[in-house]
Amino acid sequence: MKKRIVLLDGGMGTELIRRGFPQGECPELWNVEKPEVVEAIHRSYFDAGSDVVLTNSFGGSRIKVSAHGLEKRCYELNHAAAQIAKEVKKENEFVAGSMGPTGKFLRPQGEYSEEEFEEAYAEQAKGLADGGVDFLLIETQYDLREAFCALRGARRVCDLPVFVTMTYNHVPRGFFTLMGNSVAQCVKELEKNGVPVLGSNCTLNSEEMADLVKIMRGLTSLPLIAQANAGKPSLSTDGKVSYSQGPEDYIRFIPRIIENGANLIGGCCGTDPEYIRKMAEIIKIGKN
Amino acid sequence: MFDEINVKEKGEIMSKEELLAGMAKAVIEGNKEEAVALAKEAIAEKMDLNEVIEKGYVPGIQVAGKLWEEGEYFLPELVTSAECMKAAMGALRPELEKAHIDVKSAGKIVIGTIEGDIHDIGKNLVASILSANGFDVVDLGADVKLEKFIEKAEEEKVDLICLSALLTTTMIGQRKLIEMLKARNFLGRFAVMVGGAPVSQKWADDIGADGYAENALTAVQAAKNLLKKMKKG
Numbered sequence: 198m199k200k201r202i203v204l205l206d207g208g209m210g211t212e213l214i215r216r217g218f219p220q221g222e223c224p225e226l227w228n229v230e231k232p233e234v235v236e237a238i239h240r241s242y243f244d245a246g247s248d249v250v251l252t253n254s255f256g257g258s259r260i261k262v263s264a265h266g267l268e269k270r271c272y273e274l275n276h277a278a279a280q281i282a283k284e285v286k287k288e289n290e291f292v293a294g295s296m297g298p299t300g301k302f303l304r305p306q307g308e309y310s311e312e313e314f315e316e317a318y319a320e321q322a323k324g325l326a327d328g329g330v331d332f333l334l335i336e337t338q339y340d341l342r343e344a345f346c347a348l349r350g351a352r353r354v355c356d357l358p359v360f361v362t363m364t365y366n367h368v369p370r371g372f373f374t375l376m377g378n379s380v381a382q383c384v385k386e387l388e389k390n391g392v393p394v395l396g397s398n399c400t401l402n403s404e405e406m407a408d409l410v411k412i413m414r415g416l417t418s419l420p421l422i423a424q425a426n427a428g429k430p431s432l433s434t435d436g437k438v439s440y441s442q443g444p445e446d447y448i449r450f451i452p453r454i455i456e457n458g459a460n461l462i463g464g465c466c467g468t469d470p471e472y473i474r475k476m477a478e479i480i481k482i483g484k485n
Numbered sequence: 486m487f488d489e490i491n492v493k494e495k496g497e498i499m500s501k502e503e504l505l506a507g508m509a510k511a512v513i514e515g516n517k518e519e520a521v522a523l524a525k526e527a528i529a530e531k532m533d534l535n536e537v538i539e540k541g542y543v544p545g546i547q548v549a550g551k552l553w554e555e556g557e558y559f560l561p562e563l564v565t566s567a568e569c570m571k572a573a574m575g576a577l578r579p580e581l582e583k584a585h586i587d588v589k590s591a592g593k594i595v596i597g598t599i600e601g602d603i604h605d606i607g608k609n610l611v612a613s614i615l616s617a618n619g620f621d622v623v624d625l626g627a628d629v630k631l632e633k634f635i636e637k638a639e640e641e642k643v644d645l646i647c648l649s650a651l652l653t654t655t656m657i658g659q660r661k662l663i664e665m666l667k668a669r670n671f672l673g674r675f676a677v678m679v680g681g682a683p684v685s686q687k688w689a690d691d692i693g694a695d696g697y698a699e700n701a702l703t704a705v706q707a708a709k710n711l712l713k714k715m716k717k718g
Contacts, residue, residue, distance in 0.1 A: 221601025305561075305565075370555075370557070374559075376560055429682075434691045
């Protein structure tokens with residue numbers, strides 16, 4: 198893994214929607230109700246060149262699925278997510294168990310205690326681990342405290358490696374999470390707590406991500422993950438969704454993301470297998 | 486600008502200016518106890534409570550908002566400042582009612598995230614900042630049926646309906662609601678403001694929304710402008 202850039206996958210939500218998923222419902226439910234669709238998406242990413250795919254479990258924590266009235270099915274939905282991806286992977290292909298944020302806040306901004314967050318993530322991690330993922334990826338975290346709740350929850354129930362990506366906004370003073378965690382604070386504290394691979398995903402486009410990777414690289418020698426959005430989405434009046442960065446524009450900054458020190462790259466919102474295929478070409482060129 | 490102000494020891498009488506500056510400072514720093522204590526002091530000193538709000542607390546929340554826009558403050562600080570504002574207003578309210586002082590409401594608003602969308606971080610922030618800026622806010626929460634927005638808007642006689650959407654498919658609900666209002670001849674009775682990460686000014690224009698706000702701070706100005714326009718019209 199250390200020898201070359203590892204290629205992750207791209208967006209899951211947008212791919213589900215393209216295949217008829219009614220937005221607003223619980224995407225994790227399709228792990229049970231339409232596993233063939235989720236499987237087809239994983240396969241399309243492996244075919245495009247991904248070394249690793251992320252399970253369809255981004256919103257699979259108990260807190261998130263309970264918004265859809267599915268709190269009793271948390272374990273089941275995550276277990277199914279892992280199994281689908283595991284069935285698809287071939288030799289030298291890997292499955293990461295995706296664990297996205299709860300969408301809620303810890304006290305005092307929100308109603309939850311750290312113990313409640315930890316418990317919600319532990320249940321999800323157990324489902325993913327039992328379902329057979331190779332490692333866990335706690336992703337898109339906007340609060341470092343929440344990321345640590347997830348980390349503790351995951352470590353409590355399994356021995357798998359746990360990676361963490363934070364999501365940063367580009368504000369006038371630099372890159373910060375929604376809650377105001379700086380890049381340095383996140384990188385240093387995650388490293389101190391033994392996270393073996395860390396990085397950033399979502400929110401930023403690929404150009405901004407390249408700048409962020411440079412900052413992260415200056416702070417750690419750990420392997421870094423970078424998964425940028427395809428810019429920002431917009432909706433035309435006839436209901437068509439498009440992202441501000443098409444594949445060509447997005448790809449332009451991939452070499453810079455790699456040069457600046459990313460080791461595991463992939464896409465996020467708005468990216469699809471076409472983006473990944475183009476990234477695979479770049480990585481291959483880089484090898485020669 | 487507020488650093489040099491030292492709130493005096495208890496027992497000492499502060500000048501009006503000192504009190505007002507102290508109120509702003511309490512809101513900026515998110516010091517709820519101080520914000521409430523100063524509100525009580527203002528009542529005891531028989532200060533003009535409208536002035537207390539307008540020149541004491543409101544400038545505080547405005548500075549907090551500015552610091553947020555500049556990237557000095559983040560969500561926790563902004564929410565805490567808004568809560569201080571709310572606490573201070575809560576302390577003033579009984580006295581205002583007793584004295585039959587009509588606090589000028591900036592306007593009445595119904596707000597929520599559209600059905601099919603459970604995301605409410607942005608919406609909550611907008612609701613809280615609008616409320617801190619003197620709007621009377623009815624928050625319907627997340628995953629709200631379009632019909633419910635109209636029902637509540639009528640029932641509560643609001644001026645403005647604010648629709649939040651994080652998903653591109655629930656954004657379509659923003660257009661649908663405007664069509665529903667049109668079909669019922671309600672356009673002009675309620676103004677409609679839209680927001681959410683994928684929402685843009687262009688989208689707002691395309692669907693005929695009255696207003697758009699990129700963030701919680703611009704929402705305050707946009708809402709004020711809209712209501713001004715409505716009153717003129």
